[in-house]
Amino acid sequence: MIFMIRCVDKPDSGELRQTTREAHLAYIREHLQDVYCAGPLLGEDGQTPVGSLLLMDFPTRAYAEAFAEGDPYNHAGLFQEVEIKPWKEVFP
16 A cells, blocks of 8 residues: 655754755665655745655555654654655556
């Protein structure tokens, strides 16, 4: 099942995001077989990262929760909010 994991950064946390980015990307690479798609949420300027959006293929919500908990961004305290919901593709 595909799960949407939406993470919103804490305000003024750009430096924390940058310093933990490589560890986060390495973590995503370790789970590449589970990634449907993933990337940063951007601010209104279309360039500044303000969060993350991941669509991940996991057998259960518990796997999605464990994945989100293990993210180095989460360990670093980057996120203000994390939302996990089942997702269903309709288009294209």
